[in-house]
Amino acid sequence: MPIYDQSYRPYRGSxxxxxxxxxxxxxxxxxxxxxxxxxxxxxxxxxxxPIVCGFIIYFAHRFPEQTLTKIDAEFFRRLMEIQTVWFLxxxxxxxxxxxxxxxxxxxxxLYLSKPLTKLDYVLGKFATLATFLVGITLLPGxxxxxxxxxxxxxxxxxxxxxxxxxxxxGYAASAATAWGLIVLAISSLSKNSRYVGVLLFTLSLFTxxxxxxxxxxxxxxxxxxISGLDSLxxxxxxFFGGVSEYGDHRVGxxxxxxxxxxxxxxxxxxxVRAVEVVT
Amino acid sequence: xxxxxxxxxVTMRYGRMTALDAATAAFPDGAVGLLGPNGAGKTSLLKxxxxxLVPTTGSARVLGMNVLEQPLDVRQAIGYMPEVDCHIPGxxxxxxxxxxxxxxxxxxxxxxxxxxxxxxxxxxxxxxxxPVETYSTGMKQRVKLAQALVHGPRLVFLDEPTNGLDPxxxxxxxxxxxxxxRKKGVNVILSSxxxxxxxxxxxxxxxxxxxxxxxQGTIADLKKAALDLYEVRVKGDPDxxxxxxxxxxxxxxxxxxxxxxxxxxxxxGSEILFKAAAESGAQIRHLTRRAPTxxxxxxxxxxxx
Amino acid sequence: xxTVQPHGDGNGSGAGFTHLPGAVLAxxxxxxxxxxxxxxxxxxxxLGPGVTGLLGPNGAGKSTLMKxxxxxxxxxxxxxxxxxxxxWDNPNVMRRLGFCPEQDSFYEGLSGIEFVTGLAxxxxxxxxxxxxxxxxxxxxxxxxxxxxxxIGGYSKGMRQRVKMAQSIVxxxxxxxxxxxxxxxxxxxxxxxxxxxxxMGAAGATxxxxxxxxxxxxxxxxxxxxxxxxxxxxxxxxxxxRDLIDEHPHRIFMETGDARxxxxxxxxxxxxxxxxxxxxxxxxxxxxxxxFYSRIPSLVxxxxxxxxxxxxxxxxxxxxxxYLVG
Numbered sequence: 001m002p003i004y005d006q007s008y009r010p011y012r013g014s015x016x017x018x019x020x021x022x023x024x025x026x027x028x029x030x031x032x033x034x035x036x037x038x039x040x041x042x043x044x045x046x047x048x049x050p051i052v053c054g055f056i057i058y059f060a061h062r063f064p065e066q067t068l069t070k071i072d073a074e075f076f077r078r079l080m081e082i083q084t085v086w087f088l089x090x091x092x093x094x095x096x097x098x099x100x101x102x103x104x105x106x107x108x109x110l111y112l113s114k115p116l117t118k119l120d121y122v123l124g125k126f127a128t129l130a131t132f133l134v135g136i137t138l139l140p141g142x143x144x145x146x147x148x149x150x151x152x153x154x155x156x157x158x159x160x161x162x163x164x165x166x167x168x169x170g171y172a173a174s175a176a177t178a179w180g181l182i183v184l185a186i187s188s189l190s191k192n193s194r195y196v197g198v199l200l201f202t203l204s205l206f207t208x209x210x211x212x213x214x215x216x217x218x219x220x221x222x223x224x225x226i227s228g229l230d231s232l233x234x235x236x237x238x239f240f241g242g243v244s245e246y247g248d249h250r251v252g253x254x255x256x257x258x259x260x261x262x263x264x265x266x267x268x269x270x271x272v273r274a275v276e277v278v279t
Numbered sequence: 280x281x282x283x284x285x286x287x288x289v290t291m292r293y294g295r296m297t298a299l300d301a302a303t304a305a306f307p308d309g310a311v312g313l314l315g316p317n318g319a320g321k322t323s324l325l326k327x328x329x330x331x332l333v334p335t336t337g338s339a340r341v342l343g344m345n346v347l348e349q350p351l352d353v354r355q356a357i358g359y360m361p362e363v364d365c366h367i368p369g370x371x372x373x374x375x376x377x378x379x380x381x382x383x384x385x386x387x388x389x390x391x392x393x394x395x396x397x398x399x400x401x402x403x404x405x406x407x408x409x410p411v412e413t414y415s416t417g418m419k420q421r422v423k424l425a426q427a428l429v430h431g432p433r434l435v436f437l438d439e440p441t442n443g444l445d446p447x448x449x450x451x452x453x454x455x456x457x458x459x460x461r462k463k464g465v466n467v468i469l470s471s472x473x474x475x476x477x478x479x480x481x482x483x484x485x486x487x488x489x490x491x492x493x494x495q496g497t498i499a500d501l502k503k504a505a506l507d508l509y510e511v512r513v514k515g516d517p518d519x520x521x522x523x524x525x526x527x528x529x530x531x532x533x534x535x536x537x538x539x540x541x542x543x544x545x546x547x548g549s550e551i552l553f554k555a556a557a558e559s560g561a562q563i564r565h566l567t568r569r570a571p572t573x574x575x576x577x578x579x580x581x582x583x584x
Numbered sequence: 585x586x587t588v589q590p591h592g593d594g595n596g597s598g599a600g601f602t603h604l605p606g607a608v609l610a611x612x613x614x615x616x617x618x619x620x621x622x623x624x625x626x627x628x629x630x631l632g633p634g635v636t637g638l639l640g641p642n643g644a645g646k647s648t649l650m651k652x653x654x655x656x657x658x659x660x661x662x663x664x665x666x667x668x669x670x671x672w673d674n675p676n677v678m679r680r681l682g683f684c685p686e687q688d689s690f691y692e693g694l695s696g697i698e699f700v701t702g703l704a705x706x707x708x709x710x711x712x713x714x715x716x717x718x719x720x721x722x723x724x725x726x727x728x729x730x731x732x733x734x735i736g737g738y739s740k741g742m743r744q745r746v747k748m749a750q751s752i753v754x755x756x757x758x759x760x761x762x763x764x765x766x767x768x769x770x771x772x773x774x775x776x777x778x779x780x781x782x783m784g785a786a787g788a789t790x791x792x793x794x795x796x797x798x799x800x801x802x803x804x805x806x807x808x809x810x811x812x813x814x815x816x817x818x819x820x821x822x823x824x825r826d827l828i829d830e831h832p833h834r835i836f837m838e839t840g841d842a843r844x845x846x847x848x849x850x851x852x853x854x855x856x857x858x859x860x861x862x863x864x865x866x867x868x869x870x871x872x873x874x875f876y877s878r879i880p881s882l883v884x885x886x887x888x889x890x891x892x893x894x895x896x897x898x899x900x901x902x903x904x905x906y907l908v909g
Contacts, residue, residue: 011431015384106365113359316769317739562876566893
């Protein structure tokens with residue numbers, strides 16, 4: 001018979017304050033994804049549009065006579081719009097499994113039996129996804145802004161467009177919050193991450209198509225805000241000015257996204273609360 | 280020694296269903312068994328003690344802290360080993376345990392070190408570097424125990440810890456539990472349907488039925504040996520022996536596994552049994568005073584039979 | 585590892601094992617492997633009516649054996665027959681077979697009665713007959729009151745009882761139960777142990793696989809011990825224990841006259857060791873039969889009051905440990 005004299009000693013070390021627990025969850029979540037090769041490949045792909053934009057900026061300064069496009073607020077707004085396309089894919093790949101996998105493998109029981117609140121848990125999961133969402137919008141945006149500045153011979157660009165980094169941050173934060181909450185909420189609805197992915201994909205496309213349909217039926221462009229992804233696109237105009245192809249429906253888009261975020265938060269609250277910690 | 284857990288008139292109602300009905304109990308230090316039929320309120324009580332359910336009325340104290348006021352502090356000082364299989368996909372045992380430690384607020388380096396210690400204690404060897412998905416039931420049970428111990432809790436809740444373990448694994452797990460509660464100073468509350476497990480590890484029990492606490496106390500107190508009842512097994516056909524038993528003035532009743540329950544007449548002792556054996560040429564293979572088992576206490580307490 | 589006489593070479597091939605004429609379950613030279621991994625290795629077996637406990641460490645081959653007996657897989661070599669007919673793809677035999685698997689998976693939306701009735705109909709019973717038998721089966725497992733509720737709302741113990749009900753609903757002559765008590769509370773366990781004993785006493789051939797040895801002891805004395813894909817021992821627990829020569833029987837006799845008893849016992853040639861403890865004497869003997877038959881006369885002659893006599897290791901746990909541990 002084995003003899004257990006392996007010392008189990010009481011722990012005499014320190015415990016960090018409870019405020020940092022969500023960071024631990026976020027960090028572990030991030031590392032788990034960054035460990036996987038397919039994911040790294042995917043993330044690299046998302047940087048292709050910014051790299052292309054980088055070349056555009058370079059050529060704009062190198063060959064100023066051949067203006068491919070003007071480097072202005074619209075340029076940065078268009079970049080944000082393009083990067084938002086990746087949001088759907090990011091929602092499906094890392095996003096779908098965030099809570100659904102924990103539900104499936106009963107990991108939430110492990111989490112909630114530790115000294116952290118349900119809010120800590122949700123915050124940590126949200127931060128994992130939000131890091132990626134912000135990383136593919138704010139980061140390249142800032143880099144390109146600095147790139148443009150470094151190429152500028154005078155301060156005309158800076159004077160006119162000093163506010164762009166703020167707009168980038170504002171858009172990245174609000175888009176990531178809204179989309180992050182929506183993805184997390186759908187992820188908490190099922191134990192199967194594939195269903196969640198399919199659900200997300202279908203919902204997004206369906207609402208997009210439905211919105212176009214309604215637009216045709218009612219002849220009112222404002223209806224487009226039904227679609228979350230289109231609302232995100234309109235959101236870019238909120239921060240960068242200008243008018244979308246559908247007309248000025250910025251208020252509508254903001255309201256719609258706010259509603260969706262609140263609904264998602266409520267869904268999350270009830271789904272995570274409903275977990276039977278002791279079955 | 281102050282009580283490790285104190286439950287005071289806790290009532291828990293879900294709509295029209297009452298899960299706990301003014302339950303009052305005290306769990307002393309050491310190892311205490313938490314017993315009860317399905318639906319008795321055990322799981323609700325555990326949820327209240329872990330700080331997840333706010334009881335309709337009443338209060339509970341764990342390790343001196345009020346569960347309602349300090350749920351996070353309570354969870355800091357306790358560990359929970361769930362009944363169901365649970366893991367975080369993609370992590371191996373070391374990563375899982377150190378993650379568990381970090382979730383309790385331990386610094387990363389300490390968490391990894393303690394994770395290894397806890398896994399050694401739970402006797403999980405080289406397998407700790409493989410993903411938890413690939414483990415057998417016994418290994419998964421060990422990981423669940425280790426992750427509950429990483430942060431050095433003063434009290435652990437173990438929910439059916441011998442589930443799915445083969446006889447050898449069960450013996451090892453029970454040895455671990457005894458070691459934890461008797462030598463390592465960690466209090467244990469063991470919830471199990473296997474009363475033998477509880478008898479082998481715990482010194483006291485709390486029994487729930489229909490939301491109420493029906494019995495609590497030391498196992499020794501709850502079992503009182505009947506003075507003139509004996510449990511006998513003879514080799515082969517018991518008929519000649521039982522006939523002699525009756526002839527000697529005692530009465531008998533058959534039990535399972537070929538055992539006989541013999542009730543002696545007043546003033547006679549065990550020599551009557553040997554007399555009956557000698558007269559009938561039977562071999563007595565087993566003879567003890569018949570003491571109620573924890574199962575008998577349980578059955579009577581919850582009102583069955 | 586000890587050897588036990590009836591299965592001298594450890595797997596009962598050829599002349600080693602006891603043929604049982606009219607046996608219900610018969611296996612001859614049965615082996616099953618999965619690629620390179622051997623599940624069951626050259627098993628010969630005859631089982632008849634009554635309850636038999638199937639034991640062994642995890643990975644020993646118990647589930648493979650049960651799958652072969654219930655016709656879920658075919659042997660790679662050898663045969664397995666029930667009532668003289670091969671099990672595989674044989675509805676005639678399956679009709680007389682009841683199986684309670686270990687896995688917990690149900691159609692959660694069905695109620696208990698619907699589930700058991702449905703499975704009863706699969707056995708060829710008419711609608712009315714199936715419903716009546718289902719109700720009877722559910723009553724036997726004490727689930728009739730909750731039979732109308734959906735299985736999704738059942739506790740673990742109740743789900744287990746539904747499984748048991750479906751396995752007995754068609755009054756099978758052979759009943760295979762894989763960890764039938766898991767998840768049940770102590771009251772339900774006791775009732776289920778009694779039910780299994782009753783089924784065995786009524787003439788069915790019942791095979792129960794479990795890790796909880798003392799519960800097997802409550803159901804039967806007849807066991808089948810499997811290890812590394814082979815049968816290590818088969819038969820009555822106590823007989824097997826008697827035959828394990830390498831480990832002398834250790835018997836504790838509780839008495840106030842410990843020294844006097846020890847003096848008398850040490851004179852017997854088959855007593856290998858006598859230890860005087862407080863409260864009694866611990867004896868070691870390699871000839872338990874001879875020992876036990878002489879005890880009554882010794883105790884009476886010497887006038888020693890023996891309060892209890894228990895064998896520390898004449899039980900299933902000890903047999904398991906000595907043969908497999």
